[in-house]
Amino acid sequence: MNIMQCTFCKKPFQSLGGRICPACMEQIDKDFVTVRDYIYEHKHSNIDRISKETEVSKQIIMHLLKEGRLIIDSPDGDGLLLCEMCRKPINTGRLCKDCTGKVASSMDKNVSDNKKPEPKAEVPNIKGSAKING
Numbered sequence: 001m002n003i004m005q006c007t008f009c010k011k012p013f014q015s016l017g018g019r020i021c022p023a024c025m026e027q028i029d030k031d032f033v034t035v036r037d038y039i040y041e042h043k044h045s046n047i048d049r050i051s052k053e054t055e056v057s058k059q060i061i062m063h064l065l066k067e068g069r070l071i072i073d074s075p076d077g078d079g080l081l082l083c084e085m086c087r088k089p090i091n092t093g094r095l096c097k098d099c100t101g102k103v104a105s106s107m108d109k110n111v112s113d114n115k116k117p118e119p120k121a122e123v124p125n126i127k128g129s130a131k132i133n134g
């Protein structure tokens with residue numbers, strides 16, 4: 001069992017692989033519903049206003065955006081989230097559409113590049129077992 005520090009409340013907890021403690025997970029799930037409903041009614045909102053009106057911390061909203069669970073439909077992305085590759089503002093996830101495409105196609109390349117002819121290993125033909133004794 002790994003002891004991890006929760007990303008949100010900074011308390012140590014027993015992790016099964018995640019970085020968020022069960023208490024925060026529960027809170028995030030509740031907040032997710034709150035924020036999702038808020039965004040549903042206020043499509044062109046921004047993170048500051050959402051945080052103020054819903055009383056959900058910005059950190060949690062950002063987390064949900066990065067996970068792709070929330071999408072803020074603002075025209076310029078409000079500079080909330082930036083593509084991790086080209087730093088273009090995005091509304092959800094970690095990469096913009098262009099970079100997602102690039103990553104996907106470079107992965108395809110790697111797969112096809114993998115077909116290298118393997119040199120035949122020559123197995124020395126040893127007949128019998130020689131006794132080497134000094």
Ligand SMILES: [Zn+2]
Nearest residue numbers: 006009021024
């Ligand atoms: Zn926590």
Ligand SMILES: [Zn+2]
Nearest residue numbers: 083086096099
């Ligand atoms: Zn990008």
